[in-house]
């Protein structure tokens with residue numbers, strides 16, 4: 001019997017959540033209201049620590065606001081890994097600041113913090129690491145560097161809701177920590193994002209940045225402090241977030257089990273480069289292996305097609321940022337960050353989402369081995 005197509009990611013929305021959303025839809029309160037406040041309170045309780053959380057329409061919107069709150073603007077330099085989704089650098093460029101790309105580690109896929117000092121100049125104002133695929137960066141080293149060089153830190157934690165560093169949730173400490181709730185992420189609000197900060201003034205500014213720059217006085221009268229954005233979350237989305245947050249630790253526990261199954265099934269297979277295993281704090285947003293497509297004389301789209309023919313969806317996260325047109329034309333060179341360039345060429349994302357079974361993992365690995373075996377044979381004929 002033909003098995004159903006296995007996508008590389010799939011959100012899990014349960015009946016309880018659908019019923020709760022229906023109630024919100026019937027309530028008449030659809031824009032930001034009590035559910036947004038409740039979702040923010042739930043995130044504060046989940047993260048722990050003495051934190052303020054504000055939610056918004058996406059991590060992209062959140063990263064841009066966080067940079068603005070940190071005072072980043074024209075001509076400032078912000079250090080960012082060369083391997084991430086383009087949004088990580090786009091938000092810097094949109095503020096007319098300059099992204100300074102630093103290379104990554106081949107296995108953790110995280111920014112190589114040893115290379116950061118050489119990238120710091122008198123114009124450097126902030127560092128924006130990415131907890132890639134849910135594996136936290138070395139936070140002691142990161143905040144040590146930031147303190148030594150008086151840099152703000154905007155953590156791109158788009159992949160890292162539920163991740164922990166030394167037993168502490170990402171977002172329970174740190175300067176400005178930005179999560180994504182896009183449908184592919186470990187929890188979703190359809191689209192959405194959140195910022196966690198320990199700074200009450202920053203939280204107040206974020207409220208203004210996300211809603212027209214509006215501040216109300218003690219009488220409820222509106223004033224506009226600056227031209228803010230329009231990036232507030234709806235109560236419908238917030239209700240989904242409340243339900244997803246309730247299930248997040250369960251989702252992430254299953255993600256860890258599935259990652260473990262991948263490591264078992266791929267043990268001894270030399271056809272791919274595996275990611276770092278991390279520890280129990282890794283939330284396994286994605287499981288990615290590297291394949292030397294050039295040596296196999298196979299393109300990545302061909303590989304994706306052959307896997308799709310076997311019913312397996314394969315993602316690509318991501319091309320390196322300096323390889324993208326806008327950045328190439330701005331003068332960045334992929335060769336300057338060679339590890340990110342290699343990962344950008346060779347990375348493939350295997351299916352990983354909580355509803356997957358252990359058998360699904362074996363199906364993926366069998367297909368992977370069959371497709372790669374075929375490619376080696378083809379290239380030697």
Ligand SMILES: Cc1ncc(COP(=O)(O)O)c(C=O)c1O
Nearest residue numbers: 058059060085087158180181182
């Ligand atoms: C590392 C990283 N940063 C930022 C974003 C942007 O997130 P959003 O889609 O919520 O704007 C993404 C989205 O995939 C991402 O992967």
